[in-house]
Amino acid sequence: MPPLRADDAVEQVRARLNLVDIARQHARLRKQGREWVGLCPFHQEKTPSFAVNEQKQSWFCFGCQQGGDIFDFVQRIDKVDFPGALGILAEMAGVELPERAPGERRRTELRRRIIELNELAAKYYQYVLFSLPAGEPGRRLLRQREIEDEVGRRFGLGYAPGGSGLTAYLRKRTLSLADAQLAGLVRRDGLDAFQQRLVVPIRDERGRSLAFTGRTVVAEEPRKYINTRETEVYSKSRVIFALDLARPVIEERGHAVLMEGQFDVIMGHQRGVGNAVASSGTAFTEDQLRLLRRYTDELVLTFDQDASGRQATRRAIELAAGQGLHVRVAHLPGEAKDPDEYLRSGGRWEDALAQARPGWEHWIREEIADLSPNRPADVEVAVARIHGVLARIPVPAVAESVRQEAAIWFGMDPKLLTAPAAQRKPARLSSPNSLSTNPPGSNGPPVKPPPSRLSARVAHLLQVLAVRPDAARLAAAELPLEAIETDDREAVLRMLSALAEGGLAALRQHLPDFPEEERNLVWSAWAAAPPRCDDELVQELIERIVQATASRRRSAIIGRLLEAERRGDEAAVETLSQEWAMALSQRQG
Numbered sequence: 001m002p003p004l005r006a007d008d009a010v011e012q013v014r015a016r017l018n019l020v021d022i023a024r025q026h027a028r029l030r031k032q033g034r035e036w037v038g039l040c041p042f043h044q045e046k047t048p049s050f051a052v053n054e055q056k057q058s059w060f061c062f063g064c065q066q067g068g069d070i071f072d073f074v075q076r077i078d079k080v081d082f083p084g085a086l087g088i089l090a091e092m093a094g095v096e097l098p099e100r101a102p103g104e105r106r107r108t109e110l111r112r113r114i115i116e117l118n119e120l121a122a123k124y125y126q127y128v129l130f131s132l133p134a135g136e137p138g139r140r141l142l143r144q145r146e147i148e149d150e151v152g153r154r155f156g157l158g159y160a161p162g163g164s165g166l167t168a169y170l171r172k173r174t175l176s177l178a179d180a181q182l183a184g185l186v187r188r189d190g191l192d193a194f195q196q197r198l199v200v201p202i203r204d205e206r207g208r209s210l211a212f213t214g215r216t217v218v219a220e221e222p223r224k225y226i227n228t229r230e231t232e233v234y235s236k237s238r239v240i241f242a243l244d245l246a247r248p249v250i251e252e253r254g255h256a257v258l259m260e261g262q263f264d265v266i267m268g269h270q271r272g273v274g275n276a277v278a279s280s281g282t283a284f285t286e287d288q289l290r291l292l293r294r295y296t297d298e299l300v301l302t303f304d305q306d307a308s309g310r311q312a313t314r315r316a317i318e319l320a321a322g323q324g325l326h327v328r329v330a331h332l333p334g335e336a337k338d339p340d341e342y343l344r345s346g347g348r349w350e351d352a353l354a355q356a357r358p359g360w361e362h363w364i365r366e367e368i369a370d371l372s373p374n375r376p377a378d379v380e381v382a383v384a385r386i387h388g389v390l391a392r393i394p395v396p397a398v399a400e401s402v403r404q405e406a407a408i409w410f411g412m413d414p415k416l417l418t419a420p421a422a423q424r425k426p427a428r429l430s431s432p433n434s435l436s437t438n439p440p441g442s443n444g445p446p447v448k449p450p451p452s453r454l455s456a457r458v459a460h461l462l463q464v465l466a467v468r469p470d471a472a473r474l475a476a477a478e479l480p481l482e483a484i485e486t487d488d489r490e491a492v493l494r495m496l497s498a499l500a501e502g503g504l505a506a507l508r509q510h511l512p513d514f515p516e517e518e519r520n521l522v523w524s525a526w527a528a529a530p531p532r533c534d535d536e537l538v539q540e541l542i543e544r545i546v547q548a549t550a551s552r553r554r555s556a557i558i559g560r561l562l563e564a565e566r567r568g569d570e571a572a573v574e575t576l577s578q579e580w581a582m583a584l585s586q587r588q589g
């Protein structure tokens with residue numbers, strides 16, 4: 001049969017598939033009159049506002065005011081573009097898509113056969129693990145790992161007893177052993193590729209088995225884990241382990257939890273961390289983060305607590321920043337070496353999450369952990385190390401807010417941290433004419449947004465106030481104006497006086513006169529409220545603002561102290577050291 005044209009394929013898909021069937025895979029729908037209705041799969045709701053019209057093959061949500069046909073539905077639910085949706089639906093419908101290059105059809109065919117073989121192998125392994133005496137070594141390992149049967153089945157775990165059991169099973173079904181070799185399931189000598197191993201299917205985000213990891217059950221076996229080598233369907237740098245299971249939970253909780261090992265993830269799901277995923281047999285790659293970005297823009301990292309885990313954490317922070325993802329690093333309280341051990345020993349995930357810090361903060365705090373702000377020599381080392389990290393931050397506005405904060409984490413004068421940052425961004429320090437805004441018609445680099453004038457703390461507070469105008473009274477009462485510095489102070493004043501004048505209505509009315517940065521903060525808070533807006537957070541932000549200013553003033557002393565040391569002015573060093581000691585004792589108080 002000659003390949004179809006693209007629009008023919010679209011029509012064939014429409015003819016063969018029913019939107020109701022597709023939608024029911026993602027939402028529980030009831031028939032109501034001519035329509036099917038249920039809770040919307042695209043937004044959180046308690047009363048159904050999602051409706052599918054079977055006759056028209058269209059859907060609409062009265063909550064999020066979105067709708068469309070079967071292609072729009074798949075585009076939104078699978079976070080793919082139109083060709084992506086067409087690919088998914090064509091496969092479901094058994095419609096052959098037009099070929100882009102000769103040989104592609106053959107490859108598509110081979111991919112389909114390999115996935116089919118993998119699915120069969122997974123079934124075989126699972127049957128051995130849970131139903132045959134030969135599966136006992138695998139079951140023993142599950143018991144040691146404290147993995148419940150139900151969870152094992154959810155992950156499709158199986159046991160490969162060894163010999164040529166799988167080979168015989170496939171041959172009996174008259175499947176091609178040559179294909180099975182290409183799939184990495186069967187060795188050239190006719191034996192199964194996996195021998196005496198607990199096997200873990202590596203599935204793509206849609207749940208198709210692409211490859212396997214085999215964990216040995218033999219104590220003296222030197223290769224503890226082996227993976228299917230790269231095949232026509234499996235490229236280890238592109239697949240994320242457990243994404244098929246974690247997807248809905250990632251969307252529900254708004255973030256994904258990245259772990260290092262597959263057993264960390266399995267234990268995570270068993271203990272309620274249903275949004276946990278892992279890379280398999282490699283550090284996280286750009287491709288993998290790009291895949292995750294379809295589902296969330298926030299990652300929580302929890303890798304092993306050793307040197308290589310630390311390395312992997314830093315690499316992930318940097319890669320994620322390059323893609324505009326937010327990163328936090330969870331902290332496992334206690335001695336556990338990895339999340340598996342932590343969760344198995346009864347550790348609560350909420351505790352680890354509660355202590356999670358933003359990625360760059362985590363990195364910098366780790367760098368300065370062994371240094372003391374009381375020793376001027378240490379301060380110089382800290383400055384160098386902090387600059388080392390700041391230089392890796394791709395977004396200048398983020399680097400700037402981290403720079404301000406970093407001085408405070410360490411307890412020193414933020415001025416000491418300016419030099420290299422200023423070199424990277426000369427526009428900030430020069431005259432307004434030379435700001436990176438291009439004159440009309442120029443061919444220069446694209447216009448950059450102006451750097452942020454506000455500190456991250458104050459920006460956060462403004463966003464909270466924009467959605468919780470009633471907290472303005474608390475802020476006005478608790479935040480002494482002398483504890484805020486110039487730009488920050490003006491912004492807070494503008495917000496508080498607008499809210500005092502007439503709440504949100506007054507804010508909306510005055511907003512056009514606000515500086516752009518503040519306007520954007522308010523708009524974005526209105527579009528998506530900050531995750532927390534309670535009084536406790538307001539108090540916490542106020543405290544941080546007060547602390548930051550105090551710390552900045554206190555630590556200005558250190559700048560003068562270093563300067564005096566360089567001059568060799570011993571009298572000044574003496575006086576300033578005393579001032580510094582006093583400032584520190586005030587901080588305790």
Ligand SMILES: [Zn+2]
Binds near residue numbers: 062
């Ligand atoms: Zn909706």
